[in-house]
Amino acid sequence: MFDLxxxxxxVTGASGGIGAQIARTLHGAGAAVVLSGTREGPLDDLARDLxxxxxxxxxxxxxxxxxxxxxxxxADAAGSLDILVNNAGITRDGLxxxxxxxxxxxxxxxxxxxxxxxxxxxxxxxxxxxWGRIVNISSIVGQTGNPGQANYAAAKAGMVAxxxxxxxxxxxRGITVNNVAPGFIATAMTDKLTDRxxxxxxxxxxxxRMGTPEEIAAAVLYLASSEAGYVTGATLxxxxxxxxx
Amino acid sequence: MSESDIATRVRKIVVEHLSVxxxxxxxxxxxxxxxxxxxxxxxxxxxxxxxxxxxxxPDDAAETIQTFGDAVKFxxxxx
Numbered sequence: 001m002f003d004l005x006x007x008x009x010x011v012t013g014a015s016g017g018i019g020a021q022i023a024r025t026l027h028g029a030g031a032a033v034v035l036s037g038t039r040e041g042p043l044d045d046l047a048r049d050l051x052x053x054x055x056x057x058x059x060x061x062x063x064x065x066x067x068x069x070x071x072x073x074x075a076d077a078a079g080s081l082d083i084l085v086n087n088a089g090i091t092r093d094g095l096x097x098x099x100x101x102x103x104x105x106x107x108x109x110x111x112x113x114x115x116x117x118x119x120x121x122x123x124x125x126x127x128x129x130x131w132g133r134i135v136n137i138s139s140i141v142g143q144t145g146n147p148g149q150a151n152y153a154a155a156k157a158g159m160v161a162x163x164x165x166x167x168x169x170x171x172x173r174g175i176t177v178n179n180v181a182p183g184f185i186a187t188a189m190t191d192k193l194t195d196r197x198x199x200x201x202x203x204x205x206x207x208x209r210m211g212t213p214e215e216i217a218a219a220v221l222y223l224a225s226s227e228a229g230y231v232t233g234a235t236l237x238x239x240x241x242x243x244x245x
Numbered sequence: 246m247s248e249s250d251i252a253t254r255v256r257k258i259v260v261e262h263l264s265v266x267x268x269x270x271x272x273x274x275x276x277x278x279x280x281x282x283x284x285x286x287x288x289x290x291x292x293x294x295x296x297x298x299x300x301x302x303p304d305d306a307a308e309t310i311q312t313f314g315d316a317v318k319f320x321x322x323x324x
Contacts, residue, residue, distance in 0.1 A: 124292070172285065
């Protein structure tokens, strides 16, 4: 089950904790993986670590021309582009009363507009192949909202509605478009929390623990697989029961 | 490029893309009504024409391309 041999995946934000694990998991299932992100060093390290069937292709997601060219570069490296995982994202947290236009726009640009552009540029090859998988990494806050994250929550909710629209447009072509919405996931970022902060956060999680990048990657693997061909426009929540939507 | 060259290349794209018999692709054949295309097919056809002939077909022009004959005529004027 979930064998991706012969498929090629592009993962954005592959230098981060969750993105790197998504790339590892897809690679482990047999896919060729193209690792994209802004930090060349970690991308190269990961590509080297994975060995065969892995390439680092750095890209600045705020550069529209570079984004439009990225699917072509990925296909040149890996032979095709069958699976797109839009994982890259940034935060610029702050209460809305004090949120600057720049902080709003920067988050919308990277977390929503770049996803639109990269997805659009990836569709053509998938349409021709009559097979494609687009998996967007959203967030539970796209569903629930979160104080201090008006920009991030809006972008993540926008991503979900965009996915549903595109899912309707391309379903007849064998292309599915889905979202994975993580809750609290243990990454380098959450390592910095104090015990008190951690306890407060976990009080709202029935599972009583943070999720792991592996658990997010497993959800992505499922949605990227041929077995999930009848699942489209869906959001798979991976949050330990924190929000049952 | 002669009109018959264009017609041959357009017909090839239409036959391949819509999986229809060549003889069905006549001058007045409507992509949607006669050749079974849906709205996404028509967008894909326009993109395929753009690629094949190295031209740009704006959205408002694309809307006027309803039949095989429309496509050949538009491309003949554009190349």
